[in-house]
Amino acid sequence: MSVTTLHDPAVRGFASDNYSGVHPEVLAAIEAANGGHQIAYGEDVYTARLQDVLAQHFGAGVEAFPVFNGTGANVTALQSMLPRWGAVIAASSAHINVDEGGAPERVGGMKLLTVPAEDGKLTPELVDREAWGWGDEHRAQPLVVSITQSTELGTLYTPDEVRALADHAHGHGMRLHLDGARISNAAASLDVPLAAFTRDAGVDVLSFGGTKNGALGAEAIVVLEPAASAGLTYLRKLNMQLASKMRFVSAQLVALLEGDLWLRNARHSNAMAQRLRGGVEAGLADGSVRGVAFTQPTQANGVFATLPGVVADRLRESFRFYDWSGSDAARREVRWMCSFDTTEHDVDAFVAAIARETSAS
Numbered sequence: 001m002s003v004t005t006l007h008d009p010a011v012r013g014f015a016s017d018n019y020s021g022v023h024p025e026v027l028a029a030i031e032a033a034n035g036g037h038q039i040a041y042g043e044d045v046y047t048a049r050l051q052d053v054l055a056q057h058f059g060a061g062v063e064a065f066p067v068f069n070g071t072g073a074n075v076t077a078l079q080s081m082l083p084r085w086g087a088v089i090a091a092s093s094a095h096i097n098v099d100e101g102g103a104p105e106r107v108g109g110m111k112l113l114t115v116p117a118e119d120g121k122l123t124p125e126l127v128d129r130e131a132w133g134w135g136d137e138h139r140a141q142p143l144v145v146s147i148t149q150s151t152e153l154g155t156l157y158t159p160d161e162v163r164a165l166a167d168h169a170h171g172h173g174m175r176l177h178l179d180g181a182r183i184s185n186a187a188a189s190l191d192v193p194l195a196a197f198t199r200d201a202g203v204d205v206l207s208f209g210g211t212k213n214g215a216l217g218a219e220a221i222v223v224l225e226p227a228a229s230a231g232l233t234y235l236r237k238l239n240m241q242l243a244s245k246m247r248f249v250s251a252q253l254v255a256l257l258e259g260d261l262w263l264r265n266a267r268h269s270n271a272m273a274q275r276l277r278g279g280v281e282a283g284l285a286d287g288s289v290r291g292v293a294f295t296q297p298t299q300a301n302g303v304f305a306t307l308p309g310v311v312a313d314r315l316r317e318s319f320r321f322y323d324w325s326g327s328d329a330a331r332r333e334v335r336w337m338c339s340f341d342t343t344e345h346d347v348d349a350f351v352a353a354i355a356r357e358t359s360a361s
């Protein structure tokens with residue numbers, strides 16, 4: 001072996017579900033797809049299989065465009081849904097607004113019309129704050145609503161809530177995009193098929209996330225309503241998201257979606273978040289934990305809380321995690337994320353550290 005392991009694989013934190021590695025079954029799928037020659041740029045048998053697998057999940061007629069990352073999926077998907085003068089309505093906490101370096105505006109050339117949403121979720125009423133001005137040449141035209149499931153704040157839309165947004169958007173001639181970087185966590189938590197809150201609920205185009213759920217860098221734009229999107233074949237290349245050796249991206253998504261790996265991984269990371277929340281709540285109840293307050297319901301694999309800044313800083317000496325970037329810095333809100341490989345032991349050790357540090361403060 002020419003590369004030695006440079007890190008300690010036993011060290012895990014709660015900073016991001018992207019801190020985890022690759023699930024062994026996904027690595028095995030990459031290995032299985034290796035060897036020999038396959039047609040480049042997506043005309044390989046693994047990408048063909050991915051289309052079939054996605055059709056099993058989302059229904060016949062859907063089309064997938066594998067890409068490298070979530071920002072690329074979002075920007076390219078949204079661009080395909082908009083004319084040059086189009087705008088996207090999104091929650092101000094949306095990844096496209098907070099964490100994509102301005103790529104939707106600068107690379108995609110679209111305007112974002114953002115609305116504050118306490119729990120990260122849009123409603124038809126919130127959409128209406130920006131859904132106006134069609135036909136006014138002075139206003140970027142609101143033509144797409146983008147929601148995230150599970151949200152950046154670890155909350156969930158029910159299928160009925162997505163349906164209400166889709167109906168509302170469509171009623172105004174707008175389309176609905178869903179950022180599904182954590183779509184598997186949402187389906188696992190809601191205990192419904194992936195289609196229940198996407199295609200069946202009226203979502204037009206989806207950014208399907210694989211990376212946070214055990215892949216190495218595999219996402220896909222999934223067009224659920226062909227009339228809602230145009231030019232993806234060209235836009236994906238233009239946006240530098242066209243993989244030459246696409247078989248390895250597709251094989252990862254097939255590995256997740258062909259069986260139940262997507263669900264096993266998502267159920268596990270959700271369960272670890274519940275364990276973390278439950279452990280801290282139990283500590284608050286028996287007095288072993290002090291000064292921690294939860295800021296959001298824990299519905300997927302993220303836990304959001306406030307705690308004294310000195311305590312957070314001391315805790316970080318043993319477990320990495322971030323202040324939540326979407327929040328007012330003075331609030332010192334933190335985000336604790338669990339991954340498919342977070343163990344019960346990791347969670348229990350973290351809860352014990354929270355108890356130790358909060359009672360020492």
Ligand SMILES: Cc1ncc(COP(=O)(O)O)c(C=O)c1O
Pocket residue numbers: 069070071072095096148151152179181182211
């Ligand atoms: C909600 C959401 N969307 C999209 C992404 C994808 O981002 P990236 O471009 O880092 O893969 C992330 C990752 O943090 C995310 O949390």
